[in-house]
Every structure is written in C-alpha cells, then in structure tokens.
Amino acid sequence: MAAMATLAESSQASPLAQRLIDAAIDQFAEAGFAGASTRQIARASGTNMSSITYHFGSKEGLYLACADYIAEQIGAVHQPLHEHIRRNPPADAEAARTYLLALLENFARFMLAPHSQRLSQFVAREQQRPTEAFERIYARVMAPVLDTALGLVAIVRPSLDERARRVLVMNCIGMALVLRIARACVSRVMQVEDIDSATAEALVAGLRRSALTLLSEGPNP
Amino acid sequence: MAAMATLAESSQASPLAQRLIDAAIDQFAEAGFAGASTRQIARASGTNMSSITYHFGSKEGLYLACADYIAEQIGAVHQPLHEHIRRNPPADAEAARTYLLALLENFARFMLAPHSQRLSQFVAREQQRPTEAFERIYARVMAPVLDTALGLVAIVRPSLDERARRVLVMNCIGMALVLRIARACVSRVMQVEDIDSATAEALVAGLRRSALTLLSEGPNP
DNA sequence: GTCTATACTACGATAGAC
DNA sequence: GTCTATCGTAGTATAGAC
Numbered sequence: 001m002a003a004m005a006t007l008a009e010s011s012q013a014s015p016l017a018q019r020l021i022d023a024a025i026d027q028f029a030e031a032g033f034a035g036a037s038t039r040q041i042a043r044a045s046g047t048n049m050s051s052i053t054y055h056f057g058s059k060e061g062l063y064l065a066c067a068d069y070i071a072e073q074i075g076a077v078h079q080p081l082h083e084h085i086r087r088n089p090p091a092d093a094e095a096a097r098t099y100l101l102a103l104l105e106n107f108a109r110f111m112l113a114p115h116s117q118r119l120s121q122f123v124a125r126e127q128q129r130p131t132e133a134f135e136r137i138y139a140r141v142m143a144p145v146l147d148t149a150l151g152l153v154a155i156v157r158p159s160l161d162e163r164a165r166r167v168l169v170m171n172c173i174g175m176a177l178v179l180r181i182a183r184a185c186v187s188r189v190m191q192v193e194d195i196d197s198a199t200a201e202a203l204v205a206g207l208r209r210s211a212l213t214l215l216s217e218g219p220n221p
Numbered sequence: 222m223a224a225m226a227t228l229a230e231s232s233q234a235s236p237l238a239q240r241l242i243d244a245a246i247d248q249f250a251e252a253g254f255a256g257a258s259t260r261q262i263a264r265a266s267g268t269n270m271s272s273i274t275y276h277f278g279s280k281e282g283l284y285l286a287c288a289d290y291i292a293e294q295i296g297a298v299h300q301p302l303h304e305h306i307r308r309n310p311p312a313d314a315e316a317a318r319t320y321l322l323a324l325l326e327n328f329a330r331f332m333l334a335p336h337s338q339r340l341s342q343f344v345a346r347e348q349q350r351p352t353e354a355f356e357r358i359y360a361r362v363m364a365p366v367l368d369t370a371l372g373l374v375a376i377v378r379p380s381l382d383e384r385a386r387r388v389l390v391m392n393c394i395g396m397a398l399v400l401r402i403a404r405a406c407v408s409r410v411m412q413v414e415d416i417d418s419a420t421a422e423a424l425v426a427g428l429r430r431s432a433l434t435l436l437s438e439g440p441n442p
Numbered sequence: 443g444t445c446t447a448t449a450c451t452a453c454g455a456t457a458g459a460c
Numbered sequence: 461g462t463c464t465a466t467c468g469t470a471g472t473a474t475a476g477a478c
Contacts, residue, residue, distance in 0.1 A: 164430075177402065207388070270473090
C-alpha cells in the first residue's frame with residue numbers, strides 16, 4: 001500500500017505515481033470512474049496495472065489521488081490573487097468590485113484554457129453525483145474562494161439581503177462556468193469551430209461587462 | 222434490427238423499447254456510455270439484453286435512441302412558449318424582454334426540477350465530448366431556442382454588436398445552467414442540504430433580477 | 443418478439459518472482 | 461518497486477429455440 005494518498009497531496013509523488021495520476025485524470029475525465037480501466041491507465045503511463053495497486057491501493061485510491069491533485073492545480077490558479085485579497089482587504093466598494101471582477105476573470109480564463117478541460121470534466125462529473133472526491137476539492141479550493149467572494153459581494157451590494165447575494169454569486173459563477181461546461185454550445189453560438197483567442201477575449205470582455213453591471217448598485221427595481 | 226431509431230423518434234416506441242430507453246437514460250447519465258452495462262439496463266427493464274439488440278441494434282443504437290427521446294422531452298418543455306413567441310413577434314423592446322425572461326425562467330425551472338437531472342447529466346456528458354447524440358439534441362432543441370433568443374436580444378439590446386449579443390445570451394444561459402450543472406456547489410452556497418422549493422424560488426427570483434438587469438439598456442460604460 | 447445459451451473480450455485484484 | 465501470471469467476474473454480441 002505504500003504511503004498512499006498523502007504522497008499525492010504533498011505533490012511529492014514519485015515520477016511513476018505522478019504519471020499514473022496524469023493518465024488517470026485523462027481516463028476518468030473521459031470515461032468516468034466505471035468506464036476508465038486501470039489497464040489502460042497503466043499502459044498510458046508505460047507501466048503495468050500492479051503499480052496502481054502498489055502506489056494507491058486500488059482504483060478508488062487512484063481516483064482520490066486524482067481529486068487531490070486537481071484540487072492542488074485549481075488551487076494554484078486562484079491562490080495568488082486570493083492571498084492578495086486576504087492580505088489587502090478592500091478599502092471601499094469600488095476596490096471590492098475590482099477584486100470580484102479579477103476573481104471572476106481569473107476563473108473564466110481558466111475555464112477557457114485548454115488544459116482545464118480534463119480537470120473540469122472530472123469536477124463536473126463529481127458535481128452531478130458527489131463522492132468523497134468532491135468533498136476534498138470543495139473544501140480545498142471552492143469553499144475558500146466562495147467565502148471570499150461572498151464577503152466582497154456583501155461590500156459591493158449591501159442593499160441585497162444575504163440570500164440574494166448568494167444567488168448573485170452563483171449567477172456570476174454560472175456565467176464563467178458555462179464557458180467550459182457547455183463548450184459545445186458556446187462555440188456554436190459564437191459561430192466558431194473551436195474557441196480561438198479572439199473569441200475567448202470577446203467572451204471574457206462580455207463576462208466582465210455583465211458582471212460589472214450585476215455588481216453595481218444600479219437603479220434596480 | 223427492427224425499425225431502429227425511427228421508433229424512438231416518433232415516440233411510438235413499443236412499451237418494452239420505451240422501458241429500455243428509460244432505464245438506459247438512468248444508466249448512461251450515471252455511468253456514461255462506457256460505464257453503463259446493457260445487462261443492467263435490461264435487468265432494470267425486466268427483460269434481457271437481447272431485447273436491446275432486437276430493438277436498437279446495439280448499445281450505441283440504444284444510446285442514440287436515448288438522445289432522440291431526450292431531445293423530444295426537452296423540446297416539449299420549450300415548445301409551447303417558443304411557438305407562442307414565433308406566432309406573436311414582440312412589438313417592442315419591452316415585449317421582447319418579457320419573452321426573454323420567460324424563456325430563461327422556463328429553462329431555469331427545468332434545470333431545477335428533479336426530473337431534469339438524468340436528462341441534464343446525459344446532455345452534460347455530450348457537451349464535454351460531443352458525439353452524434355449531441356448533434357441530434359442540438360439541432361432539435363437547442364438551435365431553435367438559441368435562434369429565437371438571439372433575435373430577441375437584438376431587439377432588446379440594439380446598441381450591442383452581434384458578437385456581444387451572442388456573449389450576453391451565453392451569460393444568461395450560464396446563470397440558469399449552473400443551477401443544475403454545479404448543483405453540489407449551489408446547494409452549499411445556498412446553505413441547504415437539497416434545493417427545497419423556497420430556495421428554488423429564491424434562485425429563480427435572483428436569476429430574473431440579474432437577467433433583467435443585463436437585458437436593460439442601462440447606463441453601461 | 444422474447445427468451446436461453448454461449449463465444450469472446452476485458453475488467454479489477456492478488457500472488458509471487460525478481 | 462516493478463514485473464508476469466492468473467483468478468473470478470462482467471462486458472457486448474450472436475446464434476438459435478420457441
């Protein structure tokens with residue numbers, strides 16, 4: 001059984017274990033837990049099936065190690081900005097709004113980046129039917145960012161009650177999430193085969209404009 | 222091979238074929254194409270797996286029949302309103318905005334409804350890695366509604382250029398889609414175990430408010 | 443039309459050589 | 461630590477009885 005999941009969490013996984021995780025994320029993202037096969041994962045990693053047993057105990061152990069690795073990857077995307085916000089609390093609503101837009105743009109650009117596909121697919125599956133893997137990812141990266149965002153929205157839109165602010169946060173997340181999760185629809189609506197960089201910029205610009213509108217205390221009835 | 226996919230499309234499938242499709246959507250939604258097993262689908266339908274060969278030719282034939290059925294179901298949700306809009310074109314921007322909000326609320330309520338889970342999961346998988354099944358669903362239900370929505374947005378926000386209007390449509394769709402696709406996040410952010418009807422109403426109300434804001438020609442910089 | 447029986451392939455897990 | 465070999469189970473597809 002070796003050191004198991006702790007290895008993956010501390011990003012000190014052996015080269016082979018890391019290769020297995022990489023290949024496993026591809027397979028799990030594409031085919032789901034049941035559909036992925038340990039044989040194929042091992043083959044793609046240039047090793048054999050027994051290595052999975054050795055390093056992760058079982059197919060499920062490998063799956064959880066993937067979740068930890070993904071949490072680490074997504075965390076790395078948000079951590080610098082998130083940390084900066086925590087160390088430099090917004091002085092006023094204007095600053096808070098700027099922070100929120102930056103958080104959202106950060107997230108949207110990640111959703112648009114090619115390398116987020118396999119990570120997002122993995123997480124998307126977990127969203128539909130959460131397992132232990134979702135708990136780990138949520139606790140590690142989603143909860144902290146959501147907390148920060150909620151705090152900022154409270155400053156930016158003080159006239160909204162708590163629940164309405166929570167809904168507003170989900171509205172904004174949805175606008176970014178759709179870029180990855182409904183990618184096939186997005187590219188069709190944007191009338192492109194694949195989302196090129198010009199289209200991506202238009203999407204980010206539009207998202208910023210929409211988010212700015214929603215996060216401004218306008219003359220809302 | 223029998224009549225194959227045409228049966229499913231015309232919703233005149235035999236009772237057994239319909240039971241197979243129902244059970245198959247559950248299995249495909251939960252485990253994906255590879256993960257689902259024809260044995261289990263047949264068992265859940267109270268028959269044996271040779272019936273699948275007979276009615277649909279193969280596992281893939283069954284999968285496509287599920288896609289057709291799903292397109293039919295989702296189409297039924299939108300068709301009455303969609304048809305009404307086509308027959309009664311909006312007289313002014315105000316009417317167009319009312320239509321758009323109604324379309325969006327319609328969609329959001331569907332995303333929140335329990336029975337949309339298996340259908341959405343099936344479609345979500347296809348969005349990530351589209352196959353022939355996605356083409357069928359897109360052509361049948363998504364394309365018409367998107368066309369209508371784009372036409373309405375052109376009336377409602379004439380100052381935006383074509384591409385910005387397309388982005389805006391995706392923004393709005395994202396706000397509704399997230400209710401189902403990131404359900405695990407939504408329930409945590411809304412601080413409920415499951416999304417009860419009161420929470421659902423708050424989500425719909427917030428979505429309407431946000432969409433109304435985005436669809437108004439405000440003092441946007 | 444629906445069933446049983448079966449051919450063939452692939453799965454995850456484990457034992458044991460090195 | 462990584463390998464080969466193997467066990468028991470489950471997968472799809474097909475042939476043929478009724």
